[in-house]
Structures are given as C-alpha cells and as structure tokens.
Amino acid sequence: MRRSRGPDPAASQDRCRRSPAPGNLPAELNRFVGREDELAALTGMVAAARLVTLTGMGGVGKTRLATRAGRALADRFRDGVWLIELSAVQEPHLLDHAVAESLALADHSGRPARETLCDDLADSELLLVLDGYEHLVAECAPLVAQLLRRAPGVRVLAAGRRPLGLPGERTYPLLPLPDPAAGELFADRAGCVVPDFTVDEANSAAVAELCHRLDGIPLALELAAGRLRALSVDQVLRRLDDRFRLLTGTDRDALPRHQTLRTAIGWSHELCTPQERLLWARLSVFAGQFDLEAAEYVCSGPDLPADELLEVLTELVAQSVVVREETRVGVRYRMLDTVRAYGADWLAALEDTARLRRRHRDWYVGLATWCELDWFGPRQDEVAARLDVELPNVRLALEHSLEVPEEAYLGQFLAGTLWFFWVGCGRLSEGRHWLERSLEMPADHQDARLKALWVTGYVAVLQGDPAGALLALEQCRAEAERAGNARAAAYAQHRLGCLALTGDDMPRAETLLRAALAAYREIGELNSNVLMAQIELAMAVAFGGDLAAAEELCAEVREVCADHGERWAQAYALYVLAYAAWTRGELAGARRLLTECLLINHAFHDLLGAVLAVELLALITLDEGDAPEAAVLQGAAARIWPSVGPPLFGSRYFNQPHALCERRARGELGDAGYEAAARRGRALDLDAAVARILGGLPRPRGGAGSRPPESSEPAVSPAANGGETAG
Structure with a gap:
C-alpha cells in the first residue's frame, strides 16, 4: 500500500512495508463490556467473508464493537486495519478523498481519486472498518464494490444503521445489551464517575429498572451513568420521562452524534425521507410488537397510502429504526422504547396523536372481535398465541378507551369481548381489573355494559368470589330483562348456575344450567360458552350421583368439539370422562x-383447568400404587392454587376427591412421609410439574383399589372440578 505518490513510488512502497504494523485504530479508553459473544461471531464472519456489515440503531455500540473486532483481527492483515470514519463527510464528491486521507495515502498525479485509491490498494492485505456511512450509502456502495473487485486482499467491515446492499454482503444485526450485561456496563461507567459506586441490595432494583427503561442501549447507559456526578440512581430513574433532555453528555472526544441520546437518534431521523419520518412518528402509537396489517390500518392515509407502506417500513427496518422479528405468530416488528419515544415527540408536534390512538384502539377492538369468533374453531391455538403477543397493544387500547368518557363503551365492549382470553388463557386477575374499571365509567351502550357485567360475574365465580359474582350477575340479569336482551339474560342465567355449582347448591345449579341451555338453543347460540354450560350441567348431574348421564352429556360435547375443532372446552369434557373412567377402574384410560x-390446558395457560387435572392425576397415581408421587402432585397443585383462587372453591363437593387422596396417601406414607413428598411437589412450578407428569416413569398396576369415593360422602366427581373451572 503506497502512502504517497512522488518521483519513486516503488521506493516509497518499500519504505512503507518496512515500517511498523500500520493502522489507525484508536486506543480504548475504557473497558469493553458485555459483547464477547458478538465479538466472536463478528470476527468469525470477517474471517469468512470479504464484506461484513454490522447494523444497528444509533448508540447501540456498533463503532466500539467494529473497532474491537478490527483489533482482534489485526495480525491477519499484513497492511493493517484502518478505521474510515465518514460521519463528518457531508459532500458525496469528497468520499474518495476522505478514504484516501484516512489511509494516509497522498496523490498528486491528477488522476481520478478513485482510480488512484484502487491502484494503491490493489496488492494490499488490509481490513477497512467503514463507520458512519449511512448518509452516503449511494456513494459508498459502488466504492466498496470496486475496491473489493480490484483489490483481492482487501476486506471491509462496515458499521452503520443499514446494509450497503451489495452482492456477497453478510450482515450482523447488533441488538441492545441484555439485562445482565447492561447492568455490568452501567456499573462500570458509573464507577468511573463515582469511584466508590457499586450495585448493591439498596440500589440493584433501581439499576435494573434503569437498564430496562433505557432498552439496554449502551450510549444511553453511559450517558445515564454520567448523570451520577449530580444525581442518585433513583433520581435519574425518576427523570427518565424526559430522557432526551436528561441524557446529554460532556465527553468532548465523542463523535458529535454520540454526545446526546437525542442527537444519536436524531442522526437516524435526518437520514429518513419525509414518508419514513411520518411512518416513524405514527408507529410510535404501538406498544411492543405489531404486524404489517396493523401498521397498514393504523398508519396509512392520503399522505402514506396503504399499498406503499410496506416499502417505507422496509426502509425503516433497513435503517435499524424498526426491528423485524420472527415469532410464533409470524413476522412482527417493534421499536425500542427510546426510538418510539422520539417518534412520539414528532407525532405530538404534528398534533396527530389523538387521531392515531383512536385508529390504534379501533384496530384492536376489531382484532378482539375476530378472535372471539375464531375462538370457537380450529384456530384456538393461533388466537391464544396472537393475543398473548398483542397484550401490550390491547392494554393500550383499553387504557385509551377508558381515558375518553364518551368512548368508555368501547372499553366495556373490548374488556367483555376478551372473556375467552381472561378465562381460557390464565388472565383472570387482569381481566377482572379491566372489566371493573370499564364498568366504573358511564356508558350509553347497553349491550356493551351487559356483556362486561356477565363476564365480570364469570371471572368472579372462577376466582372464588361469590359475593362479587352474585352482584354482577343479578345486575346483568335484571338490566337484560328490562332491555329485552335475551342473549345477555341467558349468559347471566348460565353464570348464576356456575355460581350455584361452586356453592354446593346442586338442585339450583341444574335448574339454572338447563334453563340457560334452553335459552341458548332458542336464540341460536352455539360457541364455547354453550359447550361449557353443558359440561357444567354434567358436573351438577355427577355431583347428584348420575355419572352415566354426566358421561353422556360430555360425550356429546366432545363430538361438537371434534366437528368444530374446539379444544379448550373439550379439555373439560375430557376431565369429566376421565373421572368416569377412574370410577370404573380403567386407570390407563383415565390417565390417557x-x-x-392437561396438555390442552397447559398450552392455553389455563391454570384453573391445569391444576384440577393435576389434582385428579394425583388420585389416579395413588390408585396405580405410587403414594409418594401422589403426594408430590398434591404439593404441586397446592403451589398453583394461590395463583387461581381459593383451592377447590372452598366447596365440600369439589374438595372431597382431594381429601380422599390425601387421607389415603397419609395413611400409606405417614404424616412425615406425606409432608416430605408434598414439599418436593411445592418446589415445582407448573411447567416442571407438567414435565414430570408427561415424562414420568410407568406406574405400578393395581394398587390400593380403583373405586369411587366412599358412599358415606357426597357423590363427588373430580371431573366437576375441571368442568366448572372453565365455565
């Protein structure tokens, strides 16, 4: 590599090659923290490919990682590793000269700068670390392509917000630091500012929250650490709502774009087209992940047509403003909170926040309506997974509805429409929160209010709150009868039947549930709720001692579930049928x-259904001859119940099978043996308990006798436990 062009270029080249190892990488002034895995991956890619691009948002640490990788690879390049910093180059026609200057190459021949540059590097073996080129992509890409073609010993490690888009380019997206590494970086930089700073019991929670709120962005963490000269960690945390004003730095050696968080992100904003800036601002109304369809609905308009939005979104992904992620429900996108906050400021400046939040809310009301319809069908798994990832946006939509009094009815409708998510996917407590908040708001839409009322009563039944359930359901029934709303009246009657079931009033439960089923048939209602009414009727019948009738009712439910692809209600029908199999001594069939x-309930995160299945499995395990394992399962169930409600609803009928299992297990093991086994069970979370059940060793056959509960007790079906819980 020639450093100058004078009368004797060959002599000059010889002098250059006899000099110490060339290169211009800056010395590191502080410790390299938390990127060891990324460093290993990046150096491996550079060793295998001639063009590697490290992409990521502003402040994520691209420059530091790229230069560190260059230093690690320096011995592999005869002519060194050279950092080409281009952020300060504003005129495209100066690009070639800036690269030559960074390489300490000089030319006075009058030839085009690029020709000279390619000639000088033709026989070189070096690594170019190209940094800060985002605003010159159109000019940098052909330069890099030409250098790689004409200089086979040259490799390029580019670090920027977007790829160069060249053939053979390998990209490595750099994400923010995960929590442990983010905390380590913050502590290290804080120690530079406050020498005796340590993360201890007193401040560890605040440090963790600070790192989380700052998305693990290294620049943000370093700027926050700098604020410890005057503030405590708690004070910094309290001021993060205005993060862009708070997080400014005083490091005069830092690149201008890295001196404040706002400037670092603003650098990306300046490189965006007007449409890209507009979409960035509008996407800030999303919380967490979103998909393309949601973005097209919420963010499109005359100034950003829906059929053009994908192209604009793709550019934001390319510039590391938006992150593309593969998830269990398909491709989704998200913005880091810090990037989102920057866009929200711009949206507010455009005075368009309220309109975009309404569109966001409307999309998720529509999504919930579609999901409720699809819940009764073969896509239940997809619906559950979709709402699980959409929950941050659903919460935002609920919050917005309840902030605007004249739109509170939409909050009631949304909270009520999500009944299947609150009940079937293990979200009883959160559902109760939103339902009660929505009902506190005045609303003129009677249908939305009635739905929120019966769903509130339903949730309260499953939580073991009979007073709250009775209040909501009686209110719903009375208002529905006055309004002539037959559907709401049927649902209120159904849930009052559930309340009677858990309250040990079997005659009333059977009467109400039969009446609810008749009302459902009259209005043509058929969905998971209707199936659950039939299962709950089977519970009441079983508690009355007629297990054959209960089995027949659940067999009918199972047929309907098979026809429609419904699995959630089917799980409770299986529960009833399993108990019937146990009473006949068919232990293998009952376990199957x-x-x-259990698999279905666990997949849906239905804690109530899962724990009841575990309770009945404990009884079957005991009859298979394994009392210690039965006690372990009862201990596991005991750990789960507090997350659901009162164990077995405090019901004599529902509790009797559990009591039978415990009494017999204690009799075989003794109190000390039983308690020791139960303690082992209480150490298991639900995932571990399910894994233990599904992967356990074969049970001994026979055992203590396969029989139903003693005749001196109420004729109880553990199946009733499971059926009620869903209903």
Missing part, C-alpha cells in the same frame, strides 16, 4: 384422557 386434558 387426563394427559390430553
């Missing part, structure tokens, strides 16, 4: 039915 039941 319960295993399927």
Whole structure:
C-alpha cells in the first residue's frame, strides 16, 4: 500500500512495508463490556467473508464493537486495519478523498481519486472498518464494490444503521445489551464517575429498572451513568420521562452524534425521507410488537397510502429504526422504547396523536372481535398465541378507551369481548381489573355494559368470589330483562348456575344450567360458552350421583368439539370422562384422557383447568400404587392454587376427591412421609410439574383399589372440578 505518490513510488512502497504494523485504530479508553459473544461471531464472519456489515440503531455500540473486532483481527492483515470514519463527510464528491486521507495515502498525479485509491490498494492485505456511512450509502456502495473487485486482499467491515446492499454482503444485526450485561456496563461507567459506586441490595432494583427503561442501549447507559456526578440512581430513574433532555453528555472526544441520546437518534431521523419520518412518528402509537396489517390500518392515509407502506417500513427496518422479528405468530416488528419515544415527540408536534390512538384502539377492538369468533374453531391455538403477543397493544387500547368518557363503551365492549382470553388463557386477575374499571365509567351502550357485567360475574365465580359474582350477575340479569336482551339474560342465567355449582347448591345449579341451555338453543347460540354450560350441567348431574348421564352429556360435547375443532372446552369434557373412567377402574384410560386434558390446558395457560387435572392425576397415581408421587402432585397443585383462587372453591363437593387422596396417601406414607413428598411437589412450578407428569416413569398396576369415593360422602366427581373451572 503506497502512502504517497512522488518521483519513486516503488521506493516509497518499500519504505512503507518496512515500517511498523500500520493502522489507525484508536486506543480504548475504557473497558469493553458485555459483547464477547458478538465479538466472536463478528470476527468469525470477517474471517469468512470479504464484506461484513454490522447494523444497528444509533448508540447501540456498533463503532466500539467494529473497532474491537478490527483489533482482534489485526495480525491477519499484513497492511493493517484502518478505521474510515465518514460521519463528518457531508459532500458525496469528497468520499474518495476522505478514504484516501484516512489511509494516509497522498496523490498528486491528477488522476481520478478513485482510480488512484484502487491502484494503491490493489496488492494490499488490509481490513477497512467503514463507520458512519449511512448518509452516503449511494456513494459508498459502488466504492466498496470496486475496491473489493480490484483489490483481492482487501476486506471491509462496515458499521452503520443499514446494509450497503451489495452482492456477497453478510450482515450482523447488533441488538441492545441484555439485562445482565447492561447492568455490568452501567456499573462500570458509573464507577468511573463515582469511584466508590457499586450495585448493591439498596440500589440493584433501581439499576435494573434503569437498564430496562433505557432498552439496554449502551450510549444511553453511559450517558445515564454520567448523570451520577449530580444525581442518585433513583433520581435519574425518576427523570427518565424526559430522557432526551436528561441524557446529554460532556465527553468532548465523542463523535458529535454520540454526545446526546437525542442527537444519536436524531442522526437516524435526518437520514429518513419525509414518508419514513411520518411512518416513524405514527408507529410510535404501538406498544411492543405489531404486524404489517396493523401498521397498514393504523398508519396509512392520503399522505402514506396503504399499498406503499410496506416499502417505507422496509426502509425503516433497513435503517435499524424498526426491528423485524420472527415469532410464533409470524413476522412482527417493534421499536425500542427510546426510538418510539422520539417518534412520539414528532407525532405530538404534528398534533396527530389523538387521531392515531383512536385508529390504534379501533384496530384492536376489531382484532378482539375476530378472535372471539375464531375462538370457537380450529384456530384456538393461533388466537391464544396472537393475543398473548398483542397484550401490550390491547392494554393500550383499553387504557385509551377508558381515558375518553364518551368512548368508555368501547372499553366495556373490548374488556367483555376478551372473556375467552381472561378465562381460557390464565388472565383472570387482569381481566377482572379491566372489566371493573370499564364498568366504573358511564356508558350509553347497553349491550356493551351487559356483556362486561356477565363476564365480570364469570371471572368472579372462577376466582372464588361469590359475593362479587352474585352482584354482577343479578345486575346483568335484571338490566337484560328490562332491555329485552335475551342473549345477555341467558349468559347471566348460565353464570348464576356456575355460581350455584361452586356453592354446593346442586338442585339450583341444574335448574339454572338447563334453563340457560334452553335459552341458548332458542336464540341460536352455539360457541364455547354453550359447550361449557353443558359440561357444567354434567358436573351438577355427577355431583347428584348420575355419572352415566354426566358421561353422556360430555360425550356429546366432545363430538361438537371434534366437528368444530374446539379444544379448550373439550379439555373439560375430557376431565369429566376421565373421572368416569377412574370410577370404573380403567386407570390407563383415565390417565390417557387426563394427559390430553392437561396438555390442552397447559398450552392455553389455563391454570384453573391445569391444576384440577393435576389434582385428579394425583388420585389416579395413588390408585396405580405410587403414594409418594401422589403426594408430590398434591404439593404441586397446592403451589398453583394461590395463583387461581381459593383451592377447590372452598366447596365440600369439589374438595372431597382431594381429601380422599390425601387421607389415603397419609395413611400409606405417614404424616412425615406425606409432608416430605408434598414439599418436593411445592418446589415445582407448573411447567416442571407438567414435565414430570408427561415424562414420568410407568406406574405400578393395581394398587390400593380403583373405586369411587366412599358412599358415606357426597357423590363427588373430580371431573366437576375441571368442568366448572372453565365455565
């Protein structure tokens, strides 16, 4: 590599090659923290490919990682590793000269700068670390392509917000630091500012929250650490709502774009087209992940047509403003909170926040409506997974509805429409929160209010709150009868039947549930709720001692579920059928039915259904001859119940099978043996308990006798436990 062009270029080249190892990488002034895995991956890619691009948002640490990788690879390049910093080059025609200057190359021949540059590097073996080129992509890409073609010993490690888009380019997206590494970086930089700073019991929670709020962005963490000259960690944390004003730095050696968080992100903003800036601002109304369809609905308009939005979004992904992620429900996108906050400021400046939040809310009301319809069908798994990832946006939509009094009815409708998510996917407590908040708001839309009322009563029944359930359901029934709303009246009657079931009033439960089923048939209602009414009727019948009738009712439910692809209600029908199999001494059949039941409930995160399946499996395990394992399962169930409600609803009928299992297990093991086994069970979370059940060793056959509960007790079906819980 020639450093100058004078009368004797060959002599000059010889002198250059006899000099110490060339290169211009800056010395590191502080410790390299938390990127060891990324460093290893990046150096491996550079060793294998001639063009590697490290992409990521502003402030994520691209420059530091790229230069560190260059230093690690320096011994592999005869002519060194050279940092080409281009952020200060504003005129495209100066690009070639800036690269030559960074390489300490001089030319006075009058030839085009690029020709000279390619000639000088033709026989070189070096690594170019190209940094800060985002605003010159159109000019940098052909330069890099030409250098790689004409200088086979040259490799390029580019670090920027977007790829160069060249053939053979390998990209490595750099994400923010995960929590442990983010905390380590913050502590290290804080120690430079406050020498005795340590993360201890007193401040660890605040440090963790600070790192989380700042998305693990290294620049943000370093700027926050700098504020410890005057503030405590708690004070910094309290001021993060205005993060862009708070997080400014005083490091005069830092690149201008890295001296404040706002400037670092603003640098990306300046490189965006007007449409890209507009979409950035509008996407800030999303919380967490979003998909393309949601973005097209919420963010499109005359100034950003829906059929053009994908192209604009793709550019924001390319510039590391938006992150593309593969998830279990398909491709989704998200913005880091800090990037989102920057866009929200711009949206507010455009005075368009309220309109975009309404569009966001309307999309998620529509999504919830579609999901409720699809819940009764073969896509239940997809619906559950979709709402699980959409929950941050659903919460935002609920919050917005309840902030605007004249739109509170939409909050009631949304909270009520999500009944299947609150009940079937293990979200009882959160559902109760939103339902009660929505009902506190005055609303003129009677249908939305009635739905929120019966769903509130439903949730309260499952939480073991009979007073709250009775209040909501009686209010719903009275208002529905006055309004002539037959559907709401049927649902209120159905849930009052559930309340009677958990309250040990079997005659009333059977009367109400039969009446609810008749009302459902009259209005043509058929969905998971209707199936659950039939299962709950089977519970009441079983508690009355007629297990054959209960089995027949659940067999009918199972047929309907098979026809429609419904699995959630089917799990509770399987539960009833498993108990019937147990009473006949068919332990293998009962276990098979319960295993399927448990798998379904666990997949939906239905804690109530899952824990009841575990309770019945404990009884079957005891009859298989394994009392210690039965006690372990009862201990596991005991750990789960507090997350659901009162164990077995405090019901004599529902509790009797559990009591039978415990009494017999204690009799075999003794109190000390039983308690020791139960303690082992209480150490298991639900995932571990399910894994233990599904992967356990074969049970001994026979055992203590396969029989239903003693005749001196109420004729109780553990199946009733499971069926009610869903209903």
